[in-house]
Amino acid sequence: MATAGNTELVDRFDEFYRNYYRNEIGELAQNYPDDQRSLYIDWQDLYRFDPDLADDLRTKPDQLREYAEEALRLYDLPVDISLGQAHVRVTNLPDITRISEVRVEHHGNLVSVPGTIRSSSPIISYPVEAAFECQRCGTLTRIPQTTTTIDRSLSEPHECQGCERTGPFRLNHEQSQYVDIRQFRIESNLIDETTETPESIVARVEDDIVEAAQPGDTVRVTGVMELAGFGDDSPELDATVNDKYIEVSSIEDFEAGDLLDISSSEKQAIRDIANSADPYQQLIDSIAPHVPYNEQIKLAIVLQLFGGVKKQLPDGSIIPGTIHLGIASDPGTFTPEIIDYASRVAPKSVRVNGNDTTQVGLTTAAYKSTGGAKNWELDAGALVLADDGIACLSRTDQLGQDAQAALESVMRDQEVKASKGTATQTLPAETAVLAALQPKYGRFDKYEPIGEQIGLSPELVTQCDLLFTMTDRPDSDGDADLADHVLAANRAGELQARDNHPVADVDGDALAAASDEIAPPIEPELLRKYITTARRNCVPTLSDAAKDTIEDFYVEMREQSDAEDAPIPVTARKLESLVRLAEASARVRFSDTVTQADADRVTDLVRFSLRTIGVDPETGEFDADVVESGTSKSQRDRIQNIKGIIADIEDEYDGGAPIDVVVERAEEVGINESKVKHEIDKLKQKGEVWEPRTDHLMAT
Incomplete structure (x- = not known):
């Protein structure tokens, strides 16, 4: 039971509850303790009520929480029930503290930290007050347990309160007070934090919020930043905890885009682009502008970043809105640069190299933590960490068979089933996959079916909404244009390097001209905000004209195979792909309606994709089996x-x-x-x- 010595502060919280949370406390009383054990208060409400009290809650959270919970215990309820063990949890702090910004000055303060849960410990029941029974005289000695570890170590009495001997003691479970506790490792992989090894911090949760999140969730944790103890007399911490950790008050869902501060001028700039004559060309030109080709592939990436609409059917079935792309390319075709740029402008992304990635690296791993032999941690893989974002995979062709099967499963089901022993946990992985790969034999052979050359299982290939090839073939006109563009990009880089050099002298006009030649129409930061705004605020639906265009395209393509035993140019799976792509096209304009122009745009894109990868090299006919089964x-x-x-x-x-x-x-x-x-x-x-x-x- 919380106790408080400052009656004035207890009274202030009581007054705050009566003014702001009368209904919420009534609901808590009705559901307490089986269905609800916490009262959530919005810090902004407390600030409106008493700014000084709200500020004190941030700087002295442990002390103020005692007063808040004492006021809740004493609250005059119309029913005969005590809320003495209820928690008061704080949400909606005004400031965000990134993991990389957490410092010793935050010690003891209430902070709000965003990130993605990388791993979780098991939930264990831990005695917050352990009752030790002397095996000589039977006296019970109760010892509060303040350690933050979950390795089951306990602080024992120094001597018996009855016989004054040093034991031995036995833990009396029935007389001890237990609480469920769990540790999460929260990783910083959000916007503008794209280091190869993201920083992380441990968050310790207890009681009714131990199941509030799971690996892969992007969350905002609000809690007290604590310093791990040092020395023999300090509480023992799990070895995975560094020098700082967070005692969590609340866990809230969070989106990567919530970190973006979009100014009024940026909002207007985004509206101007969306309402312009051709926003698509501006977006295409803003994807890896130093890479001279290919506009159709860049358009596909734009649509992938904006995404389609997730739908739930009446029977509970889900139609994903995520768009999966594959780019199979000869070496030296700038595919890695395009993939990297997409990762940079996506609101949330994870980059993976197939050369050094396994099945568990993509999905999940369960391993024993160093805190104790019975403790297992669940570690989220790349596809789980990229939930609600994009996973950019290079050298996908180097993935082993198990990893390819796992990737195909996640692309199809948008989730990962993690198993340890007889327990199974389902983790969200609503992840768009942008996969780059190279031919099995180094370069493409134009006389052999593509499906035989890309080194991916047919099941995995079929999950791609669009699949492209980028071949390196001599072309005098195209090669000249490409050379001009690449050399112009290098010229701009050279001038910028000289301009940054302390002794070099650079013509400012020349630098500006060279930079303008390859500058993106939409800067990466604004593009990221554009994508985030569209995904949040636009849920387009198909117009009748768009439906007719997509249906006509599908029927027309299928009619090419009316002859007996003719190849099938497209399968029914492509219909859902077309809908997702068309929805993304509408989102570019912030339109709630998918128009015929959107449908025309994406059917043209599918035709282009089929021409690059879905044509039988022997007959010149579209044949879906070239890709989907690897055999024309x-x-x-x-x-x-x-x-x-x-x-x-x-x-x-x-x-x-x-x-x-x-x-x-x-x-x-x-x-x-x-x-x-x-x-x-x-x-x-x-x-x-x-x-x-x-x-x-x-x-x-």
């Missing part, structure tokens, strides 16, 4: 022909069908030798044919 219809036909040839002639020879005879028969039906041998190798890898003897084949 023409290739399937060729495989069946070769398998049929092997089956027809294997009985004519001892030991199976000779490979040279198979090649000869295949050439008679128009399949050249290199493709025959390529398909035979694949059939052997799949176990569909085998070699009973050297250079002879039999079907399995």
